[in-house]
């Protein structure tokens with residue numbers, strides 16, 4: 001009888017099955033495994049709690065282009081809050097318009113501040129002390145510098161919990177969703193955004209796909225694995241879709257081409273602007289099929305409702 005190699009039998013932290021195989025090799029001894037049962041991908045071995053905390057020091061946020069936060073003046077802060085208000089209206093208001101809102105991983109707090117302006121009673125949890133201080137001292141928000149697991153959240157309390165690009169950072173996403181569910185009121189919702197490894201970019205770039213983000217991303221999901229998680233936790237799915245940030249693709253291409261056109265003649269500036277719209281239209285036409293129908297966008301947005 002042929003024996004399976006030991007490293008092929010890592011237990012999936014989402015479904016508990018031993019049906020994973022190595023998807024990618026990272027720096028030894030770390031590998032990304034893909035579960036054949038629930039379709040989740042997970043890093044093994046996982047970093048310990050101390051190492052994870054060290055990940056999110058000030059340097060992490062510097063690396064993620066937030067280094068200018070400290071120098072922001074009142075006007076810049078105000079314009080970022082106004083911009084975030086549009087996100088709150090887009091992300092939350094189709095589902096709920098008012099109540100108690102928790103953001104897990106609120107970073108510097110602009111989204112939460114915007115929600116507060118729009119009438120939400122807000123609370124944030126943030127593991128980075130640096131980001132947390134900015135949110136509480138500069139934006140005056142109620143933000144805990146804690147891991148979600150240690151926060152001691154009240155039960156049946158929140159109407160909405162948002163987790164934007166954070167679930168993939170946790171070593172035990174099932175437990176995180178369970179804790180979040182317990183602190184939601186019956187009828188409350190979680191709005192979650194996570195990377196989608198079933199996207200076009202992952203197929204093209206494989207182990208170089210930027211959302212694998214070793215060693216920060218411990219789990220990567222697909223639409224199917226999010227459905228599995230929802231079932232496991234007895235949460236209903238109000239919405240599930242995928243999307244991508246057009247600006248990541250459109251701006252570099254159009255700026256390059258438009259930049260050349262504008263250089264040739266100032267009168268061409270208007271034409272260059274129109275070209276950008278055409279490019280965006282063509283791009284959206286192609287990718288709307290991939291993102292909306294085939295669920296192959298680079299990020300998943302899922303809305304889960306607590307019914308019990």
Ligand SMILES: [Zn+2]
Nearest residue numbers: 012015035038
């Ligand atoms: Zn699994």
